[in-house]
Amino acid sequence: MYTEKVMDHFTNPRNVGEISDANGVGEVGNAKCGDIMRIYLKVEDDIIKDVKFKTFGCGAAIATSSMVTELVMGKTLDEALEISNQAVAEALGGLPPAKMHCSNLAADALHEAIKDYIEKKGK
Amino acid sequence: MKRIYFDHSATTPVDNEVAALMMEYMTEKFGNPSSIHSFGREVKKSVDEARQQLASLLNANSNEIFFTSGGTEADNLALKGLAFANRKKGNHIITTCIEHHAILHTCDYLEKNGFTVTYLPVDENAMVRLEDVKKAITDKTILISVMFANNEVGTIQPIKEIGQLAREKGIYFHTDAVQAVGNYPIDVKEYNIDLLTLSAHKFHGPKGIGALYIRRGVRIDAVQHGGGQERSLRAGTENVPGIVGLGKAAEIAQQDMTKKIARISTLRDKLIKGLMEKVPDIKLNGHPTQRMPGSVNFSFLYVEGESLLLNLDLKGIAASSGSACTSGSLDPSHVLLAMGLTHEVAHGSLRLTLGRGNTEEDVEYCLTVLPEIVGRLRSMSPLSASSKMSDSNPCSICKH
Ligand SMILES: Cc1ncc(COP(=O)(O)O)c(C=O)c1O
Ligand SMILES: [Zn+2]
Numbered sequence: 286m287y288t289e290k291v292m293d294h295f296t297n298p299r300n301v302g303e304i305s306d307a308n309g310v311g312e313v314g315n316a317k318c319g320d321i322m323r324i325y326l327k328v329e330d331d332i333i334k335d336v337k338f339k340t341f342g343c344g345a346a347i348a349t350s351s352m353v354t355e356l357v358m359g360k361t362l363d364e365a366l367e368i369s370n371q372a373v374a375e376a377l378g379g380l381p382p383a384k385m386h387c388s389n390l391a392a393d394a395l396h397e398a399i400k401d402y403i404e405k406k407g408k
Numbered sequence: 409m410k411r412i413y414f415d416h417s418a419t420t421p422v423d424n425e426v427a428a429l430m431m432e433y434m435t436e437k438f439g440n441p442s443s444i445h446s447f448g449r450e451v452k453k454s455v456d457e458a459r460q461q462l463a464s465l466l467n468a469n470s471n472e473i474f475f476t477s478g479g480t481e482a483d484n485l486a487l488k489g490l491a492f493a494n495r496k497k498g499n500h501i502i503t504t505c506i507e508h509h510a511i512l513h514t515c516d517y518l519e520k521n522g523f524t525v526t527y528l529p530v531d532e533n534a535m536v537r538l539e540d541v542k543k544a545i546t547d548k549t550i551l552i553s554v555m556f557a558n559n560e561v562g563t564i565q566p567i568k569e570i571g572q573l574a575r576e577k578g579i580y581f582h583t584d585a586v587q588a589v590g591n592y593p594i595d596v597k598e599y600n601i602d603l604l605t606l607s608a609h610k611f612h613g614p615k616g617i618g619a620l621y622i623r624r625g626v627r628i629d630a631v632q633h634g635g636g637q638e639r640s641l642r643a644g645t646e647n648v649p650g651i652v653g654l655g656k657a658a659e660i661a662q663q664d665m666t667k668k669i670a671r672i673s674t675l676r677d678k679l680i681k682g683l684m685e686k687v688p689d690i691k692l693n694g695h696p697t698q699r700m701p702g703s704v705n706f707s708f709l710y711v712e713g714e715s716l717l718l719n720l721d722l723k724g725i726a727a728s729s730g731s732a733c734t735s736g737s738l739d740p741s742h743v744l745l746a747m748g749l750t751h752e753v754a755h756g757s758l759r760l761t762l763g764r765g766n767t768e769e770d771v772e773y774c775l776t777v778l779p780e781i782v783g784r785l786r787s788m789s790p791l792s793a794s795s796k797m798s799d800s801n802p803c804s805i806c807k808h
Contacts, residue, residue, distance in 0.1 A: 287718075292718075295715070295718060296719075296722065298788065301787075301788050312790070316751070316752035316755070316791060317750075317751040317752060318732065318751070319712055319731055319732045319733055319740070319751070319752075319755040320712070321790050321791065322790075323790040339788060339789060339790040340788060340789065340790065341710065341711065341712060341789040341790055341791050342712050342715065342733075343712050343713075343714035343715055343731070343733035344714055344715055344718045344733075345733075346712070346715075347715060347788065384733070386732075387733060
C-alpha cells in the first residue's frame with residue numbers, strides 16, 4: 286500500500302519534536318478528521334535554520350510531515366513557500382489515492398508556520 | 409520474524425481436517441448432487457450430512473438450513489426474502505445502527521423499494537435496549553433484525569429477550585450471527601430465532617460459504633432464481649467442497665466449544681488487564697463482560713489507529729482499526745460513533761481478536777510491543793492529556 290520511502294519516513298521520522306524558541310508555528314487539520322500537524326520553525330535571515338514537527342495521524346500523515354521537514358531544512362522562505370503538497374507526495378514516491386486527506390496537510394502546515402513567522406516579524 | 413494473528417473477526421485459518429476433506433470433494437468426489445448416478449448420489453449424501461452437522465450446532469433441523477455463498481448473501485436473502493414475502497402484512501423493519509454493512513446496505517435498498525426501516529441506537533457498551541425495541545414496534549412491523557455479536561467491539565446482544573418479544577408480537581426475528589456461530593453457543597429454539605445468518609470462514613471453515621437458518625413454517629421469497637437447488641430458495645449448483653467444509657467446521661466447533669471459549673477468554677482477559685495496567689489514557693470499547701470470547705477493542709487516546717496498525721504489523725502482529733484512514737472514508741467506524749465515542753477517540757481504536765491458534769506467549773509479546781508503540785506515537789503527537797482534543801482548527805480539506 287505504501288512505498289518504501291513512505292515506510293522509511295514513517296518508521297524513522299526525521300525532525301520530530303518541538304522547538305522551544307521557534308519563531309514560526311503552524312497547525313492544520315483537526316482531531317475530528319484524524320490528522321493534526323504542527324510545524325515549528327526557527328528562521329534566521331529568511332533561512333530555515335531548524336524545523337520540527339508533531340503529528341497525530343496515519344502513516345501518510347506522519348511520513349509527509351517528516352518529508353516536508355527534510356525538504357525545507359536550510360531553504361529560504363521563498364523556496365519553502367514553493368513546496369506544494371504534491372511535491373511532498375512525489376518526494377515520497379507517491380501516496381495511495383485514498384490518502385488524499387492526510388497527504389494534503391504537510392505543505393499547508395509549513396505555509397501556516399511561515400505565515401506565522403512573517404506576521405510576528407511584521408509586528 | 410514471528411507472526412501473530414490477532415484478527416480472527418476478519419477471518420480464520422481453515423482447519424487442516426476441513427481442508428483435507430474439501431480437497432477430496434474437488435478431485436475424487438466431484439459429482440453434481442443433482443445427478444442421479446452414483447457420482448451425484450455420493451455427493452448428495454455428503455451435502456445432507458453437512459446440513460445435519462450444521463443443524464446440530466444450532467439445535468435446528470437439517471431442513472431448516474439453506475446454504476449460501478456466505479454471510480453477506482444470507483443477510484440479503486433473509487431481509488429481502490422476508491420483506492418481499494410479507495409486504496402485504498406490513499412494510500416496517502427494525503434493525504440497529506451497529507449492524508454489518510451487509511444488513512445496513514440491504515436496508516438502504518429496501519428503503520428505496522417501499523419499506524421503512526428504524527435503526528435502533530445502542531448504549532455506550534454497544535448494547536441494544538429492549539425498551540427501544542418495544543417502542544419501535546408498530547402494527548406495520550414485519551421483521552426485527554439484530555446482530556448476535558458485534559464484529560468490531562464484540563458486544564453480545566440480548567438475543568433471547570428480543571426473540572421472545574418478537575415472538576409474542578408475531579413479528580419475525582432475524583439475527584446476523586456471523587461472528588458468533590462456531591465461537592459461542594447458540595440454540596435457535598431457546599433464543600426464539602426465526603432466521604439466522606452464519607459464515608464458515610469465521611470459525612475455521614472456508615471463505616465463500618455460509619448458510620441461512622429459516623425456522624420451519626417461515627416463508628420467504630428467493631432472491632436468486634434458477635435451478636431448484638436449496639428447495640428453490642437459493643438456485644445454483646451447490647458449492648460442494650465449501651458445504652462439506654462448513655459441515656466439518658461446525659462439527660469441530662461443537663466438540664471444542666466449551667474448551668475453546670474458556671481458553672480464549674482467559675487470553676482475552678489477560679490482554680485487556682495487561683494493557684490497562686501498562687498504558688495510561690486508554691478506553692475499553694464494548695461491553696465489559698457481555699463480549700465475545702476473543703474480542704478486545706481499545707481506544708488509545710492521542711494516537712491514530714492506522715499508525716498503530718502499521719507499527720504492529722512491522723512487529724509481526726496483525727490487528728485492525730476503526731479509524732477513518734482504515735475505513736477508507738473520512739469518518740471512523742459507524743459502530744464506535746453509535747456508541748457515543750467522539751471522532752478523535754474513535755480514530756484511536758484498535759481491534760485485537762483472538763482465536764484458536766493464539767497462545768499466552770502471543771499475548772505477552774503484544775503486551776511488551778504495544779505499550780512501546782503507543783508511547784512512541786504519543787511522543788510524536790501534538791495531542792496530550794493537557795491539550796484540548798477537539799475543534800483546534802476547522803479542517804481546511806474536509807468538512808470537519
Ligand atoms: C457481522 C457480520 N455480518 C456479515 C459478514 C459478512 O460475511 P461474509 O464475509 O461471509 O460475506 C461479516 C463478515 O465480516 C460480519 O462480521
Ligand atoms: Zn490519514
